[in-house]
Amino acid sequence: MRKRRVLALGMVAGHLAFAANAAEDIGDAEAGKAVFTQCNGCHQVGAGAQNEIGPHLNGVFGRNAAGLDGFEYSKSLVRAGNSGLEWHADTLSAYIENPRAFASGTRMSFPGIKDAEDRVNVIAYLRIFSDNPRDIPEADPTAKGTDHSVDPEILAIQGDPEYGAYLSSECTTCHQIEGGDEGIPSIIYWPEEVFVVAMHAYKEKKKNGAIRSCR
Amino acid sequence: MTLNRRTFLGTTGAVVAGLSAPMVLAQGKPRVVVVGGGAGGATAARYIAKDSKGEIDVTLIEPTRTYYTCFFSNLYLGGFQELSDIAHSYGKLAADYGINVVHDWAVSVDRDTKTVALAGGGSVPYDKLILSPGIDFVDGAVEGWDVSAQNKMPHAYKAGSQTELLKAQIMAMPEGGTFAMVAPPNPYRCPPGPYERVSMVAHVLKANNPTAKIIVADPKPKFSKMSLFQEGWANHYEGMVDWVGEDFGGGNVSVNPDAMTVAIDGEETKVDVCNVIPAMKAGRIAEMAGVTDGNWAPVNAADMSSKANPDIYVLGDASQQGDMPKSGFSANSQAKVCANAVRGALTGSKVFPAKFSNTCWSLIDADDGVKVGATYEATQEKIAKVDGFISQTGEDANLRKATYEESLGWYAGITSDMFG
Numbered sequence: 001m002r003k004r005r006v007l008a009l010g011m012v013a014g015h016l017a018f019a020a021n022a023a024e025d026i027g028d029a030e031a032g033k034a035v036f037t038q039c040n041g042c043h044q045v046g047a048g049a050q051n052e053i054g055p056h057l058n059g060v061f062g063r064n065a066a067g068l069d070g071f072e073y074s075k076s077l078v079r080a081g082n083s084g085l086e087w088h089a090d091t092l093s094a095y096i097e098n099p100r101a102f103a104s105g106t107r108m109s110f111p112g113i114k115d116a117e118d119r120v121n122v123i124a125y126l127r128i129f130s131d132n133p134r135d136i137p138e139a140d141p142t143a144k145g146t147d148h149s150v151d152p153e154i155l156a157i158q159g160d161p162e163y164g165a166y167l168s169s170e171c172t173t174c175h176q177i178e179g180g181d182e183g184i185p186s187i188i189y190w191p192e193e194v195f196v197v198a199m200h201a202y203k204e205k206k207k208n209g210a211i212r213s214c215r
Numbered sequence: 216m217t218l219n220r221r222t223f224l225g226t227t228g229a230v231v232a233g234l235s236a237p238m239v240l241a242q243g244k245p246r247v248v249v250v251g252g253g254a255g256g257a258t259a260a261r262y263i264a265k266d267s268k269g270e271i272d273v274t275l276i277e278p279t280r281t282y283y284t285c286f287f288s289n290l291y292l293g294g295f296q297e298l299s300d301i302a303h304s305y306g307k308l309a310a311d312y313g314i315n316v317v318h319d320w321a322v323s324v325d326r327d328t329k330t331v332a333l334a335g336g337g338s339v340p341y342d343k344l345i346l347s348p349g350i351d352f353v354d355g356a357v358e359g360w361d362v363s364a365q366n367k368m369p370h371a372y373k374a375g376s377q378t379e380l381l382k383a384q385i386m387a388m389p390e391g392g393t394f395a396m397v398a399p400p401n402p403y404r405c406p407p408g409p410y411e412r413v414s415m416v417a418h419v420l421k422a423n424n425p426t427a428k429i430i431v432a433d434p435k436p437k438f439s440k441m442s443l444f445q446e447g448w449a450n451h452y453e454g455m456v457d458w459v460g461e462d463f464g465g466g467n468v469s470v471n472p473d474a475m476t477v478a479i480d481g482e483e484t485k486v487d488v489c490n491v492i493p494a495m496k497a498g499r500i501a502e503m504a505g506v507t508d509g510n511w512a513p514v515n516a517a518d519m520s521s522k523a524n525p526d527i528y529v530l531g532d533a534s535q536q537g538d539m540p541k542s543g544f545s546a547n548s549q550a551k552v553c554a555n556a557v558r559g560a561l562t563g564s565k566v567f568p569a570k571f572s573n574t575c576w577s578l579i580d581a582d583d584g585v586k587v588g589a590t591y592e593a594t595q596e597k598i599a600k601v602d603g604f605i606s607q608t609g610e611d612a613n614l615r616k617a618t619y620e621e622s623l624g625w626y627a628g629i630t631s632d633m634f635g
Contacts, residue, residue, distance in 0.1 A: 166567045169262065169551040173544060173572070174621075174628040183617075184624030 027117070032125030035118045038110075045129045053190050054108060060087050061130035072189035074179050076105030092126070093119045100182060107179040107186030148201035155196055244272045245561035248331050248341035250321045250500055252277030252305060254284075255347030255530030255546035257633040262554035264312040270562050274315040274339055275308065276331065282634075283374035285405065286543045287626055290578060292371075292382050293415030301374065307635035321348075324504035326524055343557050346506070346521075347530040347546065348498025349373070350404050353510065356494035357397055358469035367472040368489040371412075372404060384488040385416055391426040392487035395477045397468055398433040399492045402511075404532045404541045406439035407587070409492055411577040414444065417452040418580055430486070431458045432479045434466030439540075440577060440587055446608045447579035497533035511535035516593035517569050518556035519549050528553050537597025538589075545573045547629055552593075569593035576622035582612070584619030 036045070042054035049056035055071040065081035066073035073081075080103055085091060095102045096119055098112040113119050171187065179188040187195070249260040252275055260275040267273075282303045290296040308314045320334035330338040352362065352370065360368060371381040385394065394416055398409045413429055420427040429452075437460070438444075448456045459465040464480025470491060476483050496502075496510035506512045506521040512529040513522040514536050521527040530553055531546030539545040552569040559566035574588030589603030606618060 162565055163567055165266070166551075166555055167570070169632075170548065170570060170572055172628060172632045173547050174574075174625045176624070176628045176631060178631070180627065182624040182627050183620035183622065184628060 026127075027120030027122070027124035029121070029124040029128055031118075032121035032123065035113065035122040036125055038113065039122070042108075042110075045126065049129075051191075053194055057126055058129045060092070060126055061089075063087050065091075074103070074105050074107040074186070076103045076180075089120075089123050089127075092123050096122070104182075105178065105180045107181050107188060109181045109185030148197055148204070150197050150200045154200065155193055244270060245342045246272045246274070246340060247343045247345065247557060247561070248339050249273065249275045249345045249347065250277075250331065251347035251349060251498065251531075252279075252282055252316075253347060253349055253531065253546065254286075254543035254629065254633055255532075255550045256345065257282075257305075257308065258547045258550035259345050259347065259528075259530060259554045259557075260314050261308055261312055261633065261635055262551055263558055264308075264314050266554065266564070267558050267562060269313065271558065272315070273313075274317060274341075275305070276317045276319060276321045276333070276339065277305065278318060278320045279375070280304065280318055281375075283378065284543065284626075284630065285372070285374045285408075286629075288371070288374035288378045289408065289412045289415045291378060292385065292412060293418045293578065295415075295578065295581075298379060303630060303634045305634070311635050321500050322503065324500065324527070326505065326527070329526065341526070342561060343526055343528065344504070345528045345530060345553060345557070346498075346501050346504060346512070346533060347550070348500045348533050350495040350497065350532045350541075351499050353494040353496050356399075357491050360397075360470050360472065360491045360493065364470075364472040364491075367475070368470060368491045370492055371490060372408075372492050372495075381488070381490060385419055386423070388420070388424055388427055388487045390424055391428075392424065393484065394420070394427065394429045395484070395486040395489045396429070396431045397470065397477070397489070397491045397493070398431055398435070398438070398465075400434045400466070400494050402541060403492070403495045405575070406540050406542075407444075407575050407577045409433075410438055410440065410444045411579075412490070413456055413458075414447060414452075414577070414579045417448065417455050420455065421452055427455070429456045430477075430479075430484065431456065432465045432468045432477065433458060433460050434468075436461040439575070440585055440605065442608050443585045443606055444577075444579065447583060447585075451580040451583070495532075497529070501529060501533045508535070516596075516598040517552075518566075519553040520556070528557065537591075537594075538600040539571060539573055539591055539598050540575065542573055542575050543629065544575065544588075544625075545571070547632060548572050569598075571598055574625070576618065576625065578619060578622070582616040582619050584615055584617075584622055585610075586618055586622070 042052055043057050044050055044052055045057040049058050051068065051071045055068045063086065065085040065087065066077040067081055096113050099106050099108045099110050113122065174184045175187050179186045247263055249256045256275060256277065260273050263271055264273045284301045284303065287296055287301050291298055291301060305316045309316045321331050322334045323332045324344065329342065330340050331344065332338045354361065365377065366380065369377045369381045371377040388394065396409060396413060413431055417429055459479055467480045469478045470489060475486055475489065477486050477489055497507050497512050501507050501512045504527060506523045506527055506529055512533050512535060514520060514529050514534045515522060516536060519528045519530055519534065521529050530549045532541040548571045552571065556566055558564045569592065571591035574586055576584055576586045578584050585606035587605040590601045591598045592601050
């Protein structure tokens with residue numbers, strides 16, 4: 001599917017109206033939905049979307065960077081937001097092309113989408129959930145989380161924070177305590193359950209020899 | 216997480232019970248003195264100060280005000296890092312963690328009065344002493360070379376001015392000149408280090424002096440990540456690197472720093488740069504403290520305490536602990552186990568089971584990174600390897616690039632873990 005150039009009040013994907021102010025490149029939202037599978041491990045979008053490892057992306061257009069209450073952003077994005085960075089097609093595109101080049105201390109563990117058409121398409125997809133939030137499609141939120149299942153009894157275990165602090169010191173040799181994502185993923189401020197499931201999956205995969213280190 | 220609370224309490228209960236009762240001091244706070252501000256010492260000092268929340272006085276004795284990490288110093292030689300990128304100060308450890316940072320040499324240890332004497336005069340008392348002095352060189356290890364020759368034939372195995380000197384010498388090589396390296400015998404700091412260095416020198420020469428040659432005299436029959444390096448040298452620097460292993464007389468070496476010659480198995484060659492990396496031993500203070508046996512300081516795996524003295528701990532390269540390689544990552548990992556045990560001994564805080572890990576990344580050429588690593592546990596006799604991983608030959612370029620980028624992330628992580 002090809003990218004289309006539309007003018008104000010163009011129709012995209014045949015079912016949603018956009019109130020764009022000026023002529024701009026609008027991608028193919030349907031193709032963008034497929035691109036979004038790179039994002040939905042951490043980001044939800046759609047009806048009932050919630051913050052997970054990353055903030056939910058409903059209404060992201062026009063939002064200030066680090067502008068959602070209740071999500072712990074990296075200092076770097078908070079600084080960017082304070083200096084007036086707003087998310088629009090151009091800023092989103094620059095960010096997702098190379099997150100670390102755009103905001104060096106971001107804790108978004110994502111190498112970026114190098115293909116310009118993929119970026120335009122995924123931004124078109126996100127836009128569906130922004131221009132008319134009340135029209136957010138009645139689908140389940142997108143985040144797929146993980147396909148790894150953990151016994152609820154394990155999730156119910158109350159850990160010892162002191163022991164956890166000791167164990168986590170093994171992580172901070174590589175993972176920055178400030179949460180910067182620089183070749184090694186950021187692992188701070190994850191929802192507790194998501195973290196437990198990820199650690200469990202890591203342990204199981206390691207046992208099976210499927211992964212060689214913390215990657 | 217399958218952390219089982221009962222198992223964990225059971226284990227740690229046993230560990231705590233195995234230690235003597237917390238030390239109660241008649242006056243003042245318990246005192247920890249750390250000698251050496253590298254990956255072992257800086258980490259130990261920071262963790263003890265941070266986690267004891269002011270209950271322990273921590274003094275860090277380190278002669279240099281600016282610390283240049285040995286890890287990534289090869290990347291400086293290769294032009295991938297500036298010297299300033301690998302320079303760190305102790306400002307945060309002093310200001311944010313309340314560590315008393317003393318820039319001086321520790322010259323001796325009195326185990327009876329439990330004091331460390333400083334070169335500048337005076338002494339520092341300790342309840343627990345942590346030695347993390349890194350390495351020194353074995354005298355007479357390479358015929359014709361001693362430390363007085365290091366300005367002609369640098370070792371560059373302690374980062375800083377030596378690394379700068381070696382880089383300047385490489386850049387000044389005449390067209391088609393020869394770079395020689397005398398590689399060290401096992402065990403030594405950073406097993407892949409000499410070979411990453413060869414790669415980085417080759418990278419610089421390929422760009423600036425493509426007809427130059429590199430010759431490596433090695434007393435070992437094989438080395439860390441050998442197949443990965445040899446594949447990389449063949450792919451990126453074809454015909455440039457001549458590695459002479461033990462089988463071809465690589466261990467039978469003498470050098471003449473004044474004449475700038477290297478003789479390998481009787482065959483003398485005139486060279487333009489000669490990087491001599493001699494056999495190593497524990498940093499001298501370990502010997503002065505009487506905790507060495509031969510070249511290294513044997514330690515108990517559970518807490519890194521010296522086998523010779525229960526109030527002295529030895530971390531990193533200087534220690535003889537078992538299966539872990541001598542690396543900054545290993546020292547950092549050992550430091551956290553040690554810090555936890557030392558705090559427990561001095562303040563009665565919980566002591567958890569020892570757990571160690573290490574990864575050594577090496578850069579072969581731009582975006583061509585490889586790694587080797589393992590996890591370890593403490594057994595009665597040593598730190599024992601549990602399982603490991605290593606990059607494979609023939610990996611695709613994206614994976615190699617990701618591995619290199621991972622090393623950049625690790626560098627940012629470990630240096631903030633060391634220096635705050």
